[in-house]
Amino acid sequence: MDPYAALRFKEFNIFLAVRFAMVFAWSMQFIVIEWQVYSLTKDPLSLGIIGLMEVIPAVGMALFAGHVVDQKEKRNLLIKCILGFSVISLGLFLVSHPKLEAALEQDKILYTIYFLVFLGGLVRAFIGPTIFSLIALIVPKKIYPNAATWSSSTWQLASVLGPAVAGFSISWIGIHWSMCVIFAFSVLALLFLLKIPPKPILNPKIGEPVFQSLRDGLRFVFGNKAILGALTLDMIAVLFGGAVALLPIYAQDILHVGSEGFGILRAAPAVGASITMLGSTRFPLHKNAGKKLLWAVFGFGVCIIVFGISELFWLSVLALFLSGAVDGVSMIIRQTILQLKTPDNMRGRVASVNSIFVGSSNELGAFESGLAAKLLGTVQAVVFGGIMTLLTVGTTALASPAFRRLDLSKDVDDQD
Numbered sequence: 292m293d294p295y296a297a298l299r300f301k302e303f304n305i306f307l308a309v310r311f312a313m314v315f316a317w318s319m320q321f322i323v324i325e326w327q328v329y330s331l332t333k334d335p336l337s338l339g340i341i342g343l344m345e346v347i348p349a350v351g352m353a354l355f356a357g358h359v360v361d362q363k364e365k366r367n368l369l370i371k372c373i374l375g376f377s378v379i380s381l382g383l384f385l386v387s388h389p390k391l392e393a394a395l396e397q398d399k400i401l402y403t404i405y406f407l408v409f410l411g412g413l414v415r416a417f418i419g420p421t422i423f424s425l426i427a428l429i430v431p432k433k434i435y436p437n438a439a440t441w442s443s444s445t446w447q448l449a450s451v452l453g454p455a456v457a458g459f460s461i462s463w464i465g466i467h468w469s470m471c472v473i474f475a476f477s478v479l480a481l482l483f484l485l486k487i488p489p490k491p492i493l494n495p496k497i498g499e500p501v502f503q504s505l506r507d508g509l510r511f512v513f514g515n516k517a518i519l520g521a522l523t524l525d526m527i528a529v530l531f532g533g534a535v536a537l538l539p540i541y542a543q544d545i546l547h548v549g550s551e552g553f554g555i556l557r558a559a560p561a562v563g564a565s566i567t568m569l570g571s572t573r574f575p576l577h578k579n580a581g582k583k584l585l586w587a588v589f590g591f592g593v594c595i596i597v598f599g600i601s602e603l604f605w606l607s608v609l610a611l612f613l614s615g616a617v618d619g620v621s622m623i624i625r626q627t628i629l630q631l632k633t634p635d636n637m638r639g640r641v642a643s644v645n646s647i648f649v650g651s652s653n654e655l656g657a658f659e660s661g662l663a664a665k666l667l668g669t670v671q672a673v674v675f676g677g678i679m680t681l682l683t684v685g686t687t688a689l690a691s692p693a694f695r696r697l698d699l700s701k702d703v704d705d706q707d
Contacts, residue, residue, distance in 0.1 A: 302487055309484045313480045336662065352412075364492055451565055518633075531677075581694045599676075
């Protein structure tokens, strides 16, 4: 297949610009919030609370959001999501003003930040399924795998630059004006999205009762072994391997590299994943996908353990870089499975289940890491997470021979 097939569609390029701007803003915002909160509290549990405040609404609304996405026009729904994010970014910009911080008690500032993060979780419940569904309306079905790879690569590139820019901007212009940059990128995403016209609704069951719709979506996901296996493996690995939530502690108290070093640490996994994804446009991962996914998650666990015990900045960066490289393999295989095996009328609901299994496990992993660091200590918590990831891979490999034999080559060939 042409490695640039999806890029030959003008609307898809506009879509990539929207996704880049949004992911850049979102990832930068999360980093700035982490830095601000830990600087205020010096409490690792407060970092876990940030993740918990986002994951509660994201999980609680996910299934309903998937139903809404399948019932509504995708482009206009995404506009509403970006507007919601912009309002939240504006709120964080205002609450981080130095004069307001000086006038308010620390607890009030923290509760306001947590509340805005909670609202962000509501937006995220809708934005993931909407983006996943919109891709399928922009490019032909035969190039879904290529489009998914470029979309994921764009996500990773923005995830590289967002944390890196956040680290430097905190040092150069401070938290307050860093929030202003985030707001500007959300507005930029909105302007790009307006260049894409509304798309048709492909769901033949418009007006279907909510509970019937949700039941059909869950039945489809849990009845598809390839989808369920990939989501479960990735969820558990991310849940226990959420070391990135503790990076502010490593940057400030263990490696002593400041906000700029923090930005580099935070960006390292995404750099590795970006290289993997760009390489996959020329060297697809369809063949023996099950084995590759298991080895990738195993490598991820090893990298997390190395990072946990490292006291050298360069070794920590290398471990995080390699963790991102192998995690990129996992992400590509999972997205390819979802795009190839999901019917058009169920994309919103399947994507919402994916967000519960995988997306929200990032925040649950952040809470688990913060709690474990509070109880066990930071280094011990990270090493524990890596060991649990290795045990998860071993259990999956032994318990599911069918998953080890998973091969997507035929599914890809059938789309040509």
